[in-house]
Amino acid sequence: MVAKNQRVEAQGSESPLTIQYIEGTGWRTGVLVDASPGTEVAPALMPTHGEYPIYDTALYDAMMADAERNWRFREALEKHARDRIVLDIGTGPELFWAREGLRSGARQVFAMEAMESSFRTASQTLAGLADGHRATLLHGESTALEIEPKAEVCVAEILGSLPGAEGAAAVFADAKRRLLTPDAVIVPDLCLTQAAAVNFTDLFAGRAPAFSDAALPQLQRLFEWNGGPFDVRLRVVNPARQAVISDSAPVERLEFNGDLQVEQDADVRLTMTRPGTVDGVLTWLVMRCLPDQEPLDAMRGKTNWASIYLPLFDNGIPVEAGDVMNLTFRTVLSEDGIHPEYDLTGELHTATGVHRARHFSPYRSNAAHRHPVYRSLFPE
Structure with a gap:
């Protein structure tokens, strides 16, 4: 069923946020939406779509x-x-x-x-x-x-x-x-998944995190395909670059003309470059089509590829420059033998102690709202 037009004003925010409802057979969910007009360069939140059969002309x-x-x-x-x-x-x-x-x-x-x-x-x-x-x-x-x-x-x-x-x-x-x-x-020829530490709210340059209006039909098609709501991967278009609070490291390496690994484990150390708070990681694509070609970096070039936010900690953890997060990023195949699922473990070392968290991002699921970020974006 198409997204309903019912709107409920969200409380406690100065941004023009509304709650809209989408539903299908046996399910119904609210979606937090930023109804303000966006721009081509403003940060925007969408569900990931490339790995799902929901393509349309746009x-x-x-x-x-x-x-x-x-x-x-x-x-x-x-x-x-x-x-x-x-x-x-x-x-x-x-x-x-x-x-x-x-x-x-x-x-x-x-x-x-x-x-x-x-x-x-x-x-x-x-x-x-x-x-x-x-x-x-x-x-x-x-x-x-x-x-x-x-x-x-x-x-x-x-x-x-x-x-x-x-x-x-x-x-x-x-x-x-x-x-x-x-x-x-x-x-x-080669593609890397690059990762860095971030705080989710900071990715939106002062705006409250919420899906854009254009996300509603994609969410509708995704949930219909899945048979109900699940914790979709969060695609951030034009993320605020200043939200990246650490250096970055590759957590997946796809050597299509070399030693191509279908499942991978990566252990990397991310070092904080300035004070702030961290609640998850941002990933993005780096790709080349020829060995001597200038790579495309989705965080720097103007491209249809965006970035993906993956949550870890329930709340933002204060950090200082020089603090480190040990990140384990595991890629395993889903039941269909084609599409991967991602298992992340973060161990953040700060002056207040060691903070540990884990996040599993499935290809499809009948579970939802396992992290506070998702409970905020899909309010009951």
């Missing part, structure tokens, strides 16, 4: 308009695709990278699309291409499809704002085993 359009992403992918295809067989996984309704492969001189292109609506539109797109006779469109998950002959180049933009969340490691590992030649090149 989401596809935003990806295709991402200049910082696109020039890097194009540069790699122009180097590798000519006279080769190219596989595009998750091609989308416009066959975006399949078409770029053809434009770069690929001898043959295989394009795969799992979503039914996107596949139907992609079929129409393919019928209108002058060079479409060199492309074959397949419907289904890449892990369940076969191609012959095997591809010599594989391109897929299946990286989320939490980079590995869309299952890139498992999907590319499967492609390397079954769909690609032994010397095949994968685009992108």
